[in-house]
Amino acid sequence: MSLPRVHVIGLGPAGPDLVTAGAMQLIATIPRQFLRTERHPAAQVMPQAQWFDRLYESASSMPQVYQSICEALVSAACEEHDLAVQIGAVGEVLYAVPGSPVVAEHTVELLLSDPRVEVVIHPALSFLDLTWARLGVDPVELGVRLIDGHRFAVEAAGQRGPLLVGQCDNSFTLSDIKLSLDDPPSSPVVVLQRLGLPDEKIFSVDWSDLDREVIPDHLTSIWIPEFAAPVAAEFIKLQELLTRLRAEDPWKAEQTHDSLKRYLLEETYEVFEAIDSYDSESGSGATELCSELGDLLYQVVFHSAIASEAGWFTLSDVALAIHDKLLARHQALEQALGAQLGSADVAQVVALWESSKVQEQSRSSALDQIPAGLPALARALKVAKRATGIEGYVAPVDSAGLDFAELDFSELDFSELGTALLKLVDLAQERGFDPEEALRQATDQRIEQLRTVERAGSENP
Missing domain, CATH: 3.40.1010.10 (Tetrapyrrole methylase, N-terminal domain)
Structure with a gap:
């Protein structure tokens, strides 16, 4: 057809x-x-x-x-x-x-x-044909990369140049391009405008003046012969350092995905602790959080390096996979909700998000692919959240009315304890609480109370 x-x-x-x-x-x-x-x-x-x-x-x-x-x-x-x-x-x-x-x-x-x-x-x-003629360059010989000005920070990552940046059609785009580089080109860049028309303009401008001296339009592009350092240089440097360490450090060379699992878990919990100590208003603890996030990033880079050496995937593949996954899920939300997405109910968005994950991962059940290794409370909460996406599911009606006065804790057996804990998780899900976080904070408070008692005992023997 x-x-x-x-x-x-x-x-x-x-x-x-x-x-x-x-x-x-x-x-x-x-x-x-x-x-x-x-x-x-x-x-x-x-x-x-x-x-x-x-x-x-x-x-x-x-x-x-x-x-x-x-x-x-x-x-x-x-x-x-x-x-x-x-x-x-x-x-x-x-x-x-x-x-x-x-x-x-x-x-x-x-x-x-x-x-x-x-x-x-x-x-x-294409405008490229006129561009190469005006610049007098062979793009194949130089290995020129064409970059969309609206996506400069992403597409230019890791590049040293030369780059031709198109779609430089407004001042905001020029400002974003200029500010995306921590180490900008030391030499002027070339601005090309309206090539092939009577008012064609070609001129050089310093990087710092890019959004001040250039009046952009839809026929504006920028020629960047060379960067002082690659865009996203710090990220590239981390990859290169790990490659070198894997070659020179016997301990790092012998690590595998399995041997690194405990370090991944440890670094994750250290990020948790740093977040608890971080004050977003004053900035207190920001340095520690930055450091711990770096340690966690190192684990991702390490696992990617091991996989790359085996020929399975690279760090770029990891970044692309999560980019495509998030984009596909967001497009599913846009398709389902349209213009109402920005004002949609959060619960509705979460349900649609879970539904898109089911289709994306080809799950036959909403309860598939819940890691068995999750902490028990976190796993129970994930089950409760997934349950909301099951057609015909009715939330437990008695969780909100849970009455501990009716429980005989002296006679509570193992199974009843599990049931009571599960009811608390259902209650947390209904009210939007994270039971794992609630228990962590309550445990922290108990530790402080016990330390107070401990100090008092040591001061009064």
Whole structure:
């Protein structure tokens, strides 16, 4: 069965003279047309097209803009297809983007991954072709990396340059780029604007003046020949140090995932303790918390290094896995709640989050993959939380009315003690408490009380 079809063309980097003949033929033959933005010097070749500029003003984030554009295109293609199949044809729409469809076009990436439509990409001249000509460089020989200015901090991580930063379309983006580097380039960078147009500008600027001397627009990019140090240099240095220590330190060299388990647990509890001692208002304990988080991070890097040496995964894979996992779960929330996500009830969000985890992990039951090694209270609470996502589950009605006066503790057997503790966990779940944390704090208070008694006894023998 044929799918609705979306033809994607590029309008080139400048005026109508750089739009390809193939693109002009498609413009002449496909009636229903869309432009990602009217703000392009070649937009005049599509006077009948619908623009998506309004979404840039109404959406709360750039990912939401791209997703909304994709949904609108798919919807339009499906509408055209419903009409076309009646005469045995395929419904088509035309979508035009600035430059080339295959260079830094996130809407095209979304379309290509959408199973509801067939996407046909047509080649076009990119702003990159003009850039290399103006700079007089061979990007292949230099190993140039193209970076999206809106995602500079992430995409430039670990890079030394040279980099070409596109999508530098507003002052906020330039400020974010400038402030993302602790050790900025010592030499000026090159700003390229409106290449191929009569008002083309190419000039150098110091890094500190990037958001002060540059008036950005949608045809602005930045050429960074070299960094003083790699972006996210501290993280890279930690990886390199551990690689060296694994080679030179016999103890570190012989460690395995199993041998490191106890250290991972110890460091986790030390982070717990540091958090308890941290005051977010005064900042007291911040240095200790920072140090303990570093120790915990070291364990993650260590495990990743062991896996990398075995050829299974790297630290980058670990970061990418959690990034993709969080993004997929958040997209499931956006799909379920739409514009109500920001004002949704927390319990509703948690239930949807748990549901997405069930689908993601291919669990046959909501109770699968609850670690048996969890502390008993934490495990019981996790069961109670998972239970809220089970269709037909009814919370225990007697937990809120738990009356310890009715319990005969002198006759309480092992099983009854477990039942009483479980009822307390149900009560904690209903009221949003963490029973593990409550017991920890109560134990800390008892320790202080006992220390007071102990000190009093030593002072009065």
